[in-house]
Structures are given as structure tokens and as C-alpha cells.
Amino acid sequence: MTTERVSRSALTEVGIGTEAPTSVVLRHVGTRVERMAGNVFILPAVLVVLFLSIFPLFLSLSLSLSRLKFVKGGFEIKFVGLANYHKLLFGSEQNHFLGVLGSPSLLGWLFFLGVMAFLIWRLVRYIRAGSSSVVSLVGRVLTVVLLGSIAWLLAHTLSPEGRPGTVVVTLLYVFIGIAVQYALGLLLAMLTTQRLPARRFFRVVFLLPMMITPVGIAYTFRMMTDTDKGPFQPIWQALGLGLYSWVNDPWGARTAVIISDIWQWTPFMYIVLLAALEGQSVELMEAALVDGANRWQVFWHITLPQILPVSTTLILIRMIEAFKIVDLPNVLTNGGPGTATESMTLHAFIAWRTLDLGGSAAIAYMLLFLVTFLSMSYVNILRRRVVEV
Amino acid sequence: MKVRWFVIFVLLTVLVTLGAPVATVVASGPEKTAPQEKPFEGVEVNVLTFTGPQIAEPLQRRGPDFTKLTGAKINVIVVPFSDLYQKILTDMATGTNSFDAFVFAPQWMVDYIIPGYLEDLTERVQNDKDIQWDDIAPFFRDFSATYAGRIYTIPLDGDFHMVYYRKDLLEKEGMKPPATWDDYLAIAKAFHGKDLNGDGDPDYGSCISKKRGAQAYWFIFSVAGGFIQSLGTSQGAFFDTDTMKPLVDNEAFAAALDIYNETTKYGPPDELNLDVGDTRSLFTSGRCALSMDWGDIGTLAIDPQTSVVQDKVGSVILPGSTKVLDRKTGKLVPCDEKICPYAVDGVNHAPYAAYGGWSGGINAAAEPKVKDAAYAFFSYMAQPAQANVDVTIGKTGFNPYRISQFLNRELWVKAGMSPKAASDYLGAIEDSLNSPNMVLDLRIPQSQRYQQVVLDQAVSQFLSGEITKEQCMKQIYDGWEEITEELGREQQLEAYRGTLGITK
Amino acid sequence: MVIPNPFRRRSPVALSPLEMAISYLILIIWTGVVIFPLYWLLVTSFKLPIDVNMGPFYLPFIDFQPSLHAWDYILVGDLANDTRRNYFNTVVVAPTSASLALLLGTAAAYGLTRFEYRPRLGLILCFLGTLVIVVAAITLGAPWQVAILAGIALFVILVQTVARRFQRSLKNSDIAFWLISQRMLPPVAVVIPIYVLFQRLGLLDTHLALIITYLAVNLPIVVWLMRDYFQSIPLELEECAAIDGASRYRIFWSIVLPLAVPGLVATFLFVLVFAWNEYLLALFLSGAKSQTLPLTVAAQNATRGPQWWYMSVLILIMIVPVIAIAVALERYIARGLLVGAIKG
Structure with a gap:
């Protein structure tokens, strides 16, 4: 990142060069404190995170490779190798975790082939460019293989005969949810930066959903989605759906979860984008308008590039959080009907609640793997490009 | 470079040191020496249970009385119901032991007993006259509170499934309360789609909570019990007591699945997403002709804050079957005196003590004096003078479990039940409690995995049409076998036999 | 113009x-x-x-x-003591941890955008290795003073012998990614280890345990959001200040921070809200003394199904203070950055 290097060298030179020549001792202390500035800024944060993350990370990794069993006098943790993972991917939990595979519909094939074509095209282009090292080539091939398998899984489990497992359901929640939340958040943020009366009222109101405890939101939406004694019952009846309940239908239930998720998290997108829009340079905009650009051009060429860095961060953070979705499906449907709304975290949570700590940790690690992989690809493909341009 | 790492360690040390003073404060608990007028003067007992008002309320209410009597202070600590099991186990397994006693579902007790976390209460109970142990219904005394012949918990509550029906509707149509599941389906069918509470909207024949991750996996065994178990509690309804093979791949369980699935036809459209809270409110608002539930509907139905069906509710023992499982062949065979010794009018009933009734247990790692005080408190709560009043109060969530609680119906009338409602309600409870063929809930190590994970998921998938009946049975069978293999068949079998009171 | x-x-x-x-x-x-x-x-x-x-x-x-029966039950009746205590705990824990997270996280974000860090991989691995051994030792019951001293010794030896051979180093973006990756594991996977950790430290059921945990959990978000804000603040201003003889800390405190107010406010609101509403960690790290309000909300679904009326009251009384803070802080978000004015 070029800006950082520039800044550092500039400040280093300037900072040390202008040290006031008071006394030798003081100066010595002063430069030392100054020289340590970088560490003083970052170390407290790194240490706190380290303090609470290293141990849990290793302990849950070792749990995922073992089985907890209660025996006389206490418990025993038995090492079982990859058995917990094997169970998820190939054993008795496969249908639950990955889903039931069916032959994809035409649309499914098109989707899969499209994704593969894009990935392979990128790879070929990269190799042709000639500046490839072995490590990054392996990395890129791995990316193609993994993204390809995810596309394959989506195409097969979302087919008419297939049934999505918790992985696919989670992916659906994450991607549909984030897309809608971002679009809505941006729209609302743009509207509330306009010169509208009562703007401040809207700004506070739009933040409200974020402030409710997630469990509370989940229960609130259980009331909302209840078509028997919930507030939308008359509308439901009027539509002639009295004997149909959407939470009993797999796709209906998933929709209910996604709608609640959108309600809950749009404010997060909204407030960050609002701050970003507030912070953008107005001169550029005005200059463009003076030059006769229309509003769409201003948005596309001026506003969007300015909020892109924040947007990519925002989507990354949201993505990481969204993969952990658990309260909504847990309270709204408990993962039902069948396993239709069960997310990976809920899957892990149910196992955890019944003391299958090994199985639960294995699911959590699969999730960690998936999120790390997806967010690294995201950072490499998108964010780096956006931020450095 | 060196300076930087020095700073790291200094900071790390500071972080750790911050904890030390707090640690010492926590470690040196309150220790007062007081005059010995009262047996437990100065003793504090931390009792963990879930946030009420049910269960926690009577403990909190009677705590001060107990302090006046004995000097022991009772601190009731509550956590959300859904996480109580984990919280208790984590506290004891990590050696934290911040709680001295627990009020929990005895279904979990084997997970606590095998590692040695729960105190054996046998001697204490035997030396305690005031608790009137013989007055407690035999099922709770001999099965619910004991494991392998030793007493570990003090029952405070009686829990089992019953069927509730709308007495007014059935009488008007000249129908009898259901004795078999076929009767149940016939009644449900007859009333489904009719207006049952006079608001003009069509109502439902049968409301059963079938939400996943809630109570659905108990209700399926309430249906299956009558088909599977006929020779008394110790026959067991979940596994073969010789081989630990699951009893779910047979005609009996298939029949139960069919019935369970058919009740959905006569239920609310979102029945698969209803938990007991929802079905109770549906029933008490007059929208269902039939419902299957624990004892709570009985007390909720008489409360004008919650109910429009006061004095219109009857309850009966769980319906049964005229055919039962022949465990050798896996086929259903008609009842006769030999295979259904407890049948009533040819129908084999097997009331299901799902969950088991909240009970008090004591942490084996607590101080001896604290243990004594905790026992004295549970004994106090369970003594008829207190218990027989508490079971009549709806808010307590305590349901009857003592014989004297049936004999003295005045208590119930005093609490607001009409004499007739009291006799209906108590009649069904008495029938169930006196049944020697009660089904004991599964309580082997990690029973939660057998039920909440494998059984619950398969049944839910079956009801929602994700899998067929055959797949469902196979999935439960394979899933249970997998867990049994994982945990060791011998150990699981021994535990299962232990809970059923079978000694070699 | x-x-x-x-x-x-x-x-x-x-x-x-x-x-x-x-x-x-x-x-x-x-x-x-x-x-x-x-x-x-x-x-x-x-x-x-x-x-x-x-x-x-x-x-x-x-x-x-x-x-008013539900309001009565929660605020005056049976549950009043629990509500009051848990409310107090929430009020202590959430703002404290949010402020600390903002402080440490903003500093780290500033560091990541203005300095170049090149921590060597070898050193990090040695440090991690030592840390794991120390924590494991404490967990297994070793006295912590001894464990830490032994850890320091071990670390010095490792650095002298092994670490010097590895010369690969990490970049700022790697550090940032490492920070955010700490949020990827779902809470169920870390809650028992964290419980054990605090249990060994004797911190269970204290406000401090919750504050530290929420601090660590929320730091990555602060770092990431603030990093982007700092990147959009031009360097010229800081360079001018540096020429005028201001120290780094002073530049950070009196020039950069005021410019980043909208970002700071938005970020503070998040971390406050996250800490205010967190459930699972609170459940395990708290006993009778330090329970927070989300537990009370979740607890209203007990054996008799969700008690909608009680739950509604609790949710409402929970959001009132947060709304008040949001209203108070809203105008700071609206104030906007001074970037444009400075550039012009």
C-alpha cells in the first residue's frame, strides 16, 4: 500500500529531524518514546485480542479432533483424528451438512458452468501474464477448485430433487441478505443525506432495529411471522391463505428468516454508509455538476469510488457476522420445517447443546475454513483492487 | 527489538494480575461463625434453576421461611431455561462449583451421576421422616429419583403427558374421551374445521406441539409408548434391555409415526412450528378440541387471565393401543392377558413421564454442611405441608406427584378449581400415576443427543415431508446405533438398565 | 464555490x-x-x-x-430485583467495554494506516508457541506466576536459538486480516474455552470478565472501520503538524481524532450495541452477580412457551437508553468530515 509507505517515511524524517534540542537525556527519552509510537498504537489491541483468542482457537481445534465422554470421576477427552469431520462430509451427517444431491436443472448447469468459465478464464489470464510464483499459483488453483465446488454444491442441492444442507442454507442467508441490506442501506443513506426536512428523525429511526438484542428481534419476528394470531393475520386471511402457513414451507420459512435478517442488519449498512457519504468530498461533486454531469454520472464516477473502500470493509465485516447467523433461525423455526432453515452455526449449536462438543467444534471449524477462504478470496480479488486504485 | 517484547510481557502480566485480587475475593467466600441455635445458622446455599416464575418462584418464596426455621440462607440463581443443562454441567465439570444445589429435569441426571458430580441422597432420605417418602407416587420414588438403586434427587414436581379434550363439545356430540389413538383421530377429524369458540373462524381438531428443537420428540413417544411397552416401566420403550438395539424399526413405531403424521391433518396450518406455549394458548383460547400436553393445561385452563374454556376441559390418560409390539418379530400382535397385563378394557396404556418432573439434586463437591442444608431445604419443599399447597398454584409450575395430593381435593377447590374440574383433572393424573406401565423417559448418558439431535431431526424431517417413514425409522435407528457405538454399548446398556431398575 | x-x-x-x-x-x-x-x-x-x-x-x-400486569411483573413485582440488577450490570459493562474498544481499536487502526509493521514470522511463531504453553499450563492448574516466568524464559531461549533463522515477515494488511479473522469462529466454539480461561483466572461472574471479553470481541470491528476512515484523511495536515514539532501522540490525539468523529461515533454505536445485547458469552461468564439483560429477555421463553408480554416490556426498556445515546450522538455523525474544507 503505497500511501502507508509514503506517510511513514515522511513522518519519520520529519519527526526525528525536528526534535527540539533541549537536554540530552530528555531528548533521548523523547526519541525513544517517539520511536516506539508505532508499537504503542497497535500493541494493546493486538495483545487483548491475542489474550482471548489463542487459547480458545487451539482448544476448540483439539476438541474438534476428539470426543468428550463422561466417565466415573469426571470426563475423558479421546483423540479420534478426523472422525468428526469425516462424519460431516461423508458419514451420517452428510445429508444434513452438505445436503442431498439431485441432478441440477438447466439453470443450475448454466450457473455452474458460468462460474467455472469465469474462474478458469481468470486463472488462464493470470498464468498468461507470466508473473506467477509457485505459491500464488497454487493458491489460485485452490481458489478455483474450492469456489468451483461451492458452485457445484449449490447447483446440485438446489435442484428439484436435491435438498440444501446447512452449508448451502447459510450461503443463501449470507449472500441474499447482504445484497439486499447493502442496496437498501445505500439507498436510505443517500436519501437522508439530501436536504430534506425531518432528516434527523429518519436517521434515528432507521437505526432502531440494530439496537434490539438479537434474541429479542428473533422473538419479535416470531410474532410478526405468525399468521394465526400475529398482526398480519387479517391480510393473510384476506389473501385466502388462511389454511397455509409460510413457516411450514421450506422456502417460506427461509424467506421469513431472510426478511428478519434484513430488518435487523440494514441499519448497520445504513449508518456506516451514511458516515461515509457525509465524509465525501463535495468539491468534486460540485465540479462535476458544474461541468454538466448528470446525477447518475456523479454517483457512478464520484460518489461510488469514494465510498467503495468503506463498502468493501463493511461487506467483509457483515459477511463474517452473517455466517454466524443463529438466533433468527433458532427462535423463528428452530431450524425447521425439517432442516430447511438450519444454518451452520445453529447446526453446531444444537450439537453443542447436547454436549457433542467434538462434533460442534468440527462444524465450527468447517465454518471458519469456509469464511476464511471466502473472505481471503474477497480481499484478494475485490478489496485490494478497490482500495489501491 | 528487546524492548518491544519486554513491553508485551509487562502488559500480559498486568492483564493477568488484574484478575488476581478478584480471584481472592471470590475464593474467600462468606464465612461467619454464629451461635448454634439453628442447625444451619450462617450457611448459604446457592441453588441454580431457570428463570421462572415456574419452579423458581416457590423456591424464592419459601426460602425466607426456611431461613427462619433453620438459619440457612437460600440464594436462588436463575438462568434461561434453554441453557440450564449446559450451565450445570460446565460448572461441575470444570471444577468451578459455584452452585451447591440444582433444581433440574431428572432426565439429565445420569450425565451428572456417572462422573460423580451428584450427591447420593439415599441415607439422608432413609433417615428423614418428615419427607414422607412413601407418600410420593411409586413411579417418582422408584424410577424418577433413583439410578441403579440409589436416590439422587428429591422430586418437587410430577411431569407426564396427558390428553386434554373439550368436555363441552364431546358431551354435546355424545362422544366419549379417546381411549385409543384411533378414537383420538376420529374425534379430531369430527371437530376439525368447525368453529369451537364462537368467533366465527374455523378451528382445529387437534393441537400438538411439533416444532423442531422444542417438544416434538417427546410427543412421538407418547403415541408410540402404548404400542411398544406393555409389561411395566422396567420393560423400557427405547431400547432392547439385552442388546441396546433401538426399538424404532418395527411395526409399532411405524404405526405411531402414521398416527402422529395424521394428527397434523387436523391441526393448525403452522402446527410444525408450534411449541407447547403456542398449543397451550390455542387450547385455552378455545381453538382446539384435543391437545396432548403436560399437566400445565389443567391449571392454565382455570385461570381467567389466560383462558376462555374454564370448566370446559377434561383430561384423560394417554390413549393406548389394542395391539402391542412383539419384540422378537418386530410385528404388532393383539393384546391378551399375558402380553398386556395392565390393559384396561383391552387397551394398553403407557403414560409417558416425559422430562420427568423438576427435582432437586445436590453438588457432591459442596461443603458437607452446605449439602446438609441443601438437603434440608429440598426436603422442606417436598414435605406435604408445603408441596401440597404449591401444586395447586398454577404459577409454581409444580404438578402433583404425591398420593395425598389426590386424596385431599379441598386444596384444589380452595385454589379456584370447581369440584368437578378438580376431579376431572386429578382423575387423569391419578390414572397415569398409578399405572405400573408408565414410560420412563430416556436418561442414559448423552440422552440429549439421542433425542434432541437424532430423534427430533428425523421426526421433524418426516413431518415436513423431507423424508419418508422408512427413511425416518432408519435414520433414527442408525443415528442411535452410532451414538451407542461411540459411547460404548456396554456402558450405555448398563446405564439404561440402571435407570429402569434392572439388576442382574 | x-x-x-x-x-x-x-x-x-x-x-x-x-x-x-x-x-x-x-x-x-x-x-x-x-x-x-x-x-x-x-x-x-x-x-x-x-x-x-x-x-x-x-x-x-x-x-x-x-x-399493566407485565410492566408490574418486570419493574415492581417478582422479577423487579433481577431486572434492576441485570440492568445495572449491563449499564456498567457495555459502555465501559465499548469505550475501551474504541480507544484501543482506534489507536491500532491509526497505527496500521500510518506505520509500517514488519513483524517477523519466526518471532511470532515463537511467541504464540510460548503463549499457548503458558496458558495451557495455567489451565491445567500450574500457578500463574511460575508459568509466566517460565514462559518468559522459554521465549527468550526460543528467540535466541530458533527465531533468528526465519526471516519472513508480515505486512500491515496481514495484521488487519488476522484481527478480523478472530471474529470468524462462531461463539459456540469459543465459549467453553473462554469460560475455562476466566475460571482459572478467578474472574468468573465479574464485570471485568465481560468487559475484557467484549473488548476483545469488538476490537477487530473498530480497527477495520476506523482504518478506512483514517485512510481517507489526507496526510498533509499531519506532516505539517510534525514539522511544527508535534509528537505522534499529539498528532493522533488533537488532529486525526477530531477529523474522524463521524466514524468514531458510528463505530462506538456499534460496539456499544453489540456489547449491550450480547447473550451467549454473558450467559457463561456470569453467575448471580453479573448477569446482563439479554439473559432476562431470553429467559422469558421457559417451560410455558414465550411470555410475549414480559418479553416486550424487557425489549422496550432495553432499547430506551441506546436510543437516547443514538439521538445524542446523531448530530456528530451528521457533522461530516472536514476533509473537503482542508483540501480546498
């Missing part, structure tokens, strides 16, 4: 009446979407169980007779 007052800058584009109408329509629709569930909570909090069960009723006094 000169902007007279930098605090009142908005989009320079005036809207036509039609656009205005459409904008309002969208805003009002979304307001409705946001408000309606809250309204429903409000009416539910005044309903008797039977009013909830008998079907949807919308208007108090017209549809149903409102009752």
Missing part, C-alpha cells in the same frame, strides 16, 4: 418536487417497516395473555383493555 459553513454541508444537488415526493415515500415506507414491529412490542406489553392468544388486536382501549 466556497462553502460558508463546513458543518452544514450536504449534497449540493437540490431535488425537484417529484423527486422529493418519491424520496419521502421511500423514507416513510421504510419508517413504517421499522416502526411497526416496535409498535407491536409496545401494544403487546399492555396485553393480557388472553389478548395475545385470541388473535391480533391492534389498538388499546378499542380492541382490547390494556393492562
Whole structure:
């Protein structure tokens, strides 16, 4: 990142060069404190995170490779190798975790082939460019293989005969949810930066959903989605759906979860984008308008590039959080009907609640793997490009 | 470079040191020496249970009385119901032991007993006259509170499934309360789609909570019990007591699945997403002709804050079957005196003590004096003078479990039940409690995995049409076998036999 | 074009009446979407169980007779003690941890955008290895003073012997990614280890345990959000200040931070809200003394199904303070950065 290097060298030179020549001792202390500035800024944060993350990370990794069993006098943790993972991917939990595979519909094939074509095209282009090292080539091939398998899984489990497992359901929640939340958040943020009366009222109101405890939101939406004694019952009846309940239908239930998720998290997108829009340079905009650009051009060429860095961060953070979705499906449907709304975290949570700590940790690690992989690809493909341009 | 790492360690040390003073404060608990007028003067007992008002309320209410009597202070600590099991186990397994006693579902007790976390209460109970142990219904005394012949918990509550029906509707149509599941389906069918509470909207024949991750996996065994178990509690309804093979791949369980699935036809459209809270409110608002539930509907139905069906509710023992499982062949065979010794009018009933009734247990790692005080408190709560009043109060969530609680119906009338409602309600409870063929809930190590994970998921998938009946049975069978293999068949079998009171 | 007052800058584009109408329509629709569930909570909090069960009723006094029974139960009656205590705990824990997270996280974000860190991989691995061994030793029951001293010794030896051979180093973006990756594991996977950790430290059921945990959990978010804000603040200003002899800390404190106020406020709101509402970690790290309010909310679903009326009251009393803070801070978000003015 070029800006950082520039800044550092500039400040280093300037900072040390202008040290006031008071006394030798003081100066010595002063430069030392100054020289340590970088560490003083970052170390407290790194240490706190380290303090609470290293141990849990290793302990849950070792749990995922073992089985907890209660025996006389206490418990025993038995090492079982990859058995917990094997169970998820190939054993008795496969249908639950990955889903039931069916032959994809035409649309499914098109989707899969499209994704593969894009990935392979990128790879070929990269190799042709000639500046490839072995490590990054392996990395890129791995990316193609993994993204390809995810596309394959989506195409097969979302087919008419297939049934999505918790992985696919989670992916659906994450991607549909984030897309809608971002679009809505941006729209609302743009509207509330306009010169509208009562703007401040809207700004506070739009933040409200974020402030409710997630469990509370989940229960609130259980009331909302209840078509028997919930507030939308008359509308439901009027539509002639009295004997149909959407939470009993797999796709209906998933929709209910996604709608609640959108309600809950749009404010997060909204407030960050609002701050970003507030912070953008107005001169550029005005200059463009003076030059006769229309509003769409201003948005596309001026506003969007300015909020892109924040947007990519925002989507990354949201993505990481969204993969952990658990309260909504847990309270709204408990993962039902069948396993239709069960997310990976809920899957892990149910196992955890019944003391299958090994199985639960294995699911959590699969999730960690998936999120790390997806967010690294995201950072490499998108964010780096956006931020450095 | 060196300076930087020095700073790291200094900071790390500071972080750790911050904890030390707090640690010492926590470690040196309150220790007062007081005059010995009262047996437990100065003793504090931390009792963990879930946030009420049910269960926690009577403990909190009677705590001060107990302090006046004995000097022991009772601190009731509550956590959300859904996480109580984990919280208790984590506290004891990590050696934290911040709680001295627990009020929990005895279904979990084997997970606590095998590692040695729960105190054996046998001697204490035997030396305690005031608790009137013989007055407690035999099922709770001999099965619910004991494991392998030793007493570990003090029952405070009686829990089992019953069927509730709308007495007014059935009488008007000249129908009898259901004795078999076929009767149940016939009644449900007859009333489904009719207006049952006079608001003009069509109502439902049968409301059963079938939400996943809630109570659905108990209700399926309430249906299956009558088909599977006929020779008394110790026959067991979940596994073969010789081989630990699951009893779910047979005609009996298939029949139960069919019935369970058919009740959905006569239920609310979102029945698969209803938990007991929802079905109770549906029933008490007059929208269902039939419902299957624990004892709570009985007390909720008489409360004008919650109910429009006061004095219109009857309850009966769980319906049964005229055919039962022949465990050798896996086929259903008609009842006769030999295979259904407890049948009533040819129908084999097997009331299901799902969950088991909240009970008090004591942490084996607590101080001896604290243990004594905790026992004295549970004994106090369970003594008829207190218990027989508490079971009549709806808010307590305590349901009857003592014989004297049936004999003295005045208590119930005093609490607001009409004499007739009291006799209906108590009649069904008495029938169930006196049944020697009660089904004991599964309580082997990690029973939660057998039920909440494998059984619950398969049944839910079956009801929602994700899998067929055959797949469902196979999935439960394979899933249970997998867990049994994982945990060791011998150990699981021994535990299962232990809970059923079978000694070699 | 000169902007007279930098605090009142908005989009320079005036809207036509039609656009205005459409904008309002969208805003009002979304307001409705946001408000309606809250309204429903409000009416539910005044309903008797039977009013909830008998079907949807919308208007108090017209549809149903409102009752204060739920408010009474939560604030005056049986649950009042629990509510008060948990409310107090939440008020102590959430703002403290949010402020600390903001402080440490902002500093780290500033560091990551203005300095170049090249921590060597070998050193890090040695450090991690030592840390794991120390923590494991403490967990297994070794006295912590001994464990830490032994750890320091071990680390010095490792650095002298092994670490010097590895010369690969990490970049700033790697550090940032490592930080955010700490949020990827779902809480269920880390809650038992964290419980054990605090248990060994004797910190269970204290405010401190919750504050430290929420601090660590929220730091990555602060770092990431603030990093982007700092990247958008021009360097010239800081360089000028440096020439004038200001120290780094001073530059950070009196030049950079004021410029980043909107980002700081937005970020603070998040971490405050996350800490205010967190459930699972609070459940395990707290006993009788330090329970927080989300536990009380979740607890209203017990053996008799969700107690909607109680739950509604609790949710409402939980959001009131956060709304107050949001209203108070809203104008700071709206103030905008001074970037444009400075550049001009």
C-alpha cells in the first residue's frame, strides 16, 4: 500500500529531524518514546485480542479432533483424528451438512458452468501474464477448485430433487441478505443525506432495529411471522391463505428468516454508509455538476469510488457476522420445517447443546475454513483492487 | 527489538494480575461463625434453576421461611431455561462449583451421576421422616429419583403427558374421551374445521406441539409408548434391555409415526412450528378440541387471565393401543392377558413421564454442611405441608406427584378449581400415576443427543415431508446405533438398565 | 464555490418536487417497516395473555383493555430485583467495554494506516508457541506466576536459538486480516474455552470478565472501520503538524481524532450495541452477580412457551437508553468530515 509507505517515511524524517534540542537525556527519552509510537498504537489491541483468542482457537481445534465422554470421576477427552469431520462430509451427517444431491436443472448447469468459465478464464489470464510464483499459483488453483465446488454444491442441492444442507442454507442467508441490506442501506443513506426536512428523525429511526438484542428481534419476528394470531393475520386471511402457513414451507420459512435478517442488519449498512457519504468530498461533486454531469454520472464516477473502500470493509465485516447467523433461525423455526432453515452455526449449536462438543467444534471449524477462504478470496480479488486504485 | 517484547510481557502480566485480587475475593467466600441455635445458622446455599416464575418462584418464596426455621440462607440463581443443562454441567465439570444445589429435569441426571458430580441422597432420605417418602407416587420414588438403586434427587414436581379434550363439545356430540389413538383421530377429524369458540373462524381438531428443537420428540413417544411397552416401566420403550438395539424399526413405531403424521391433518396450518406455549394458548383460547400436553393445561385452563374454556376441559390418560409390539418379530400382535397385563378394557396404556418432573439434586463437591442444608431445604419443599399447597398454584409450575395430593381435593377447590374440574383433572393424573406401565423417559448418558439431535431431526424431517417413514425409522435407528457405538454399548446398556431398575 | 459553513454541508444537488415526493415515500415506507414491529412490542406489553392468544388486536382501549400486569411483573413485582440488577450490570459493562474498544481499536487502526509493521514470522511463531504453553499450563492448574516466568524464559531461549533463522515477515494488511479473522469462529466454539480461561483466572461472574471479553470481541470491528476512515484523511495536515514539532501522540490525539468523529461515533454505536445485547458469552461468564439483560429477555421463553408480554416490556426498556445515546450522538455523525474544507 503505497500511501502507508509514503506517510511513514515522511513522518519519520520529519519527526526525528525536528526534535527540539533541549537536554540530552530528555531528548533521548523523547526519541525513544517517539520511536516506539508505532508499537504503542497497535500493541494493546493486538495483545487483548491475542489474550482471548489463542487459547480458545487451539482448544476448540483439539476438541474438534476428539470426543468428550463422561466417565466415573469426571470426563475423558479421546483423540479420534478426523472422525468428526469425516462424519460431516461423508458419514451420517452428510445429508444434513452438505445436503442431498439431485441432478441440477438447466439453470443450475448454466450457473455452474458460468462460474467455472469465469474462474478458469481468470486463472488462464493470470498464468498468461507470466508473473506467477509457485505459491500464488497454487493458491489460485485452490481458489478455483474450492469456489468451483461451492458452485457445484449449490447447483446440485438446489435442484428439484436435491435438498440444501446447512452449508448451502447459510450461503443463501449470507449472500441474499447482504445484497439486499447493502442496496437498501445505500439507498436510505443517500436519501437522508439530501436536504430534506425531518432528516434527523429518519436517521434515528432507521437505526432502531440494530439496537434490539438479537434474541429479542428473533422473538419479535416470531410474532410478526405468525399468521394465526400475529398482526398480519387479517391480510393473510384476506389473501385466502388462511389454511397455509409460510413457516411450514421450506422456502417460506427461509424467506421469513431472510426478511428478519434484513430488518435487523440494514441499519448497520445504513449508518456506516451514511458516515461515509457525509465524509465525501463535495468539491468534486460540485465540479462535476458544474461541468454538466448528470446525477447518475456523479454517483457512478464520484460518489461510488469514494465510498467503495468503506463498502468493501463493511461487506467483509457483515459477511463474517452473517455466517454466524443463529438466533433468527433458532427462535423463528428452530431450524425447521425439517432442516430447511438450519444454518451452520445453529447446526453446531444444537450439537453443542447436547454436549457433542467434538462434533460442534468440527462444524465450527468447517465454518471458519469456509469464511476464511471466502473472505481471503474477497480481499484478494475485490478489496485490494478497490482500495489501491 | 528487546524492548518491544519486554513491553508485551509487562502488559500480559498486568492483564493477568488484574484478575488476581478478584480471584481472592471470590475464593474467600462468606464465612461467619454464629451461635448454634439453628442447625444451619450462617450457611448459604446457592441453588441454580431457570428463570421462572415456574419452579423458581416457590423456591424464592419459601426460602425466607426456611431461613427462619433453620438459619440457612437460600440464594436462588436463575438462568434461561434453554441453557440450564449446559450451565450445570460446565460448572461441575470444570471444577468451578459455584452452585451447591440444582433444581433440574431428572432426565439429565445420569450425565451428572456417572462422573460423580451428584450427591447420593439415599441415607439422608432413609433417615428423614418428615419427607414422607412413601407418600410420593411409586413411579417418582422408584424410577424418577433413583439410578441403579440409589436416590439422587428429591422430586418437587410430577411431569407426564396427558390428553386434554373439550368436555363441552364431546358431551354435546355424545362422544366419549379417546381411549385409543384411533378414537383420538376420529374425534379430531369430527371437530376439525368447525368453529369451537364462537368467533366465527374455523378451528382445529387437534393441537400438538411439533416444532423442531422444542417438544416434538417427546410427543412421538407418547403415541408410540402404548404400542411398544406393555409389561411395566422396567420393560423400557427405547431400547432392547439385552442388546441396546433401538426399538424404532418395527411395526409399532411405524404405526405411531402414521398416527402422529395424521394428527397434523387436523391441526393448525403452522402446527410444525408450534411449541407447547403456542398449543397451550390455542387450547385455552378455545381453538382446539384435543391437545396432548403436560399437566400445565389443567391449571392454565382455570385461570381467567389466560383462558376462555374454564370448566370446559377434561383430561384423560394417554390413549393406548389394542395391539402391542412383539419384540422378537418386530410385528404388532393383539393384546391378551399375558402380553398386556395392565390393559384396561383391552387397551394398553403407557403414560409417558416425559422430562420427568423438576427435582432437586445436590453438588457432591459442596461443603458437607452446605449439602446438609441443601438437603434440608429440598426436603422442606417436598414435605406435604408445603408441596401440597404449591401444586395447586398454577404459577409454581409444580404438578402433583404425591398420593395425598389426590386424596385431599379441598386444596384444589380452595385454589379456584370447581369440584368437578378438580376431579376431572386429578382423575387423569391419578390414572397415569398409578399405572405400573408408565414410560420412563430416556436418561442414559448423552440422552440429549439421542433425542434432541437424532430423534427430533428425523421426526421433524418426516413431518415436513423431507423424508419418508422408512427413511425416518432408519435414520433414527442408525443415528442411535452410532451414538451407542461411540459411547460404548456396554456402558450405555448398563446405564439404561440402571435407570429402569434392572439388576442382574 | 466556497462553502460558508463546513458543518452544514450536504449534497449540493437540490431535488425537484417529484423527486422529493418519491424520496419521502421511500423514507416513510421504510419508517413504517421499522416502526411497526416496535409498535407491536409496545401494544403487546399492555396485553393480557388472553389478548395475545385470541388473535391480533391492534389498538388499546378499542380492541382490547390494556393492562399493566407485565410492566408490574418486570419493574415492581417478582422479577423487579433481577431486572434492576441485570440492568445495572449491563449499564456498567457495555459502555465501559465499548469505550475501551474504541480507544484501543482506534489507536491500532491509526497505527496500521500510518506505520509500517514488519513483524517477523519466526518471532511470532515463537511467541504464540510460548503463549499457548503458558496458558495451557495455567489451565491445567500450574500457578500463574511460575508459568509466566517460565514462559518468559522459554521465549527468550526460543528467540535466541530458533527465531533468528526465519526471516519472513508480515505486512500491515496481514495484521488487519488476522484481527478480523478472530471474529470468524462462531461463539459456540469459543465459549467453553473462554469460560475455562476466566475460571482459572478467578474472574468468573465479574464485570471485568465481560468487559475484557467484549473488548476483545469488538476490537477487530473498530480497527477495520476506523482504518478506512483514517485512510481517507489526507496526510498533509499531519506532516505539517510534525514539522511544527508535534509528537505522534499529539498528532493522533488533537488532529486525526477530531477529523474522524463521524466514524468514531458510528463505530462506538456499534460496539456499544453489540456489547449491550450480547447473550451467549454473558450467559457463561456470569453467575448471580453479573448477569446482563439479554439473559432476562431470553429467559422469558421457559417451560410455558414465550411470555410475549414480559418479553416486550424487557425489549422496550432495553432499547430506551441506546436510543437516547443514538439521538445524542446523531448530530456528530451528521457533522461530516472536514476533509473537503482542508483540501480546498
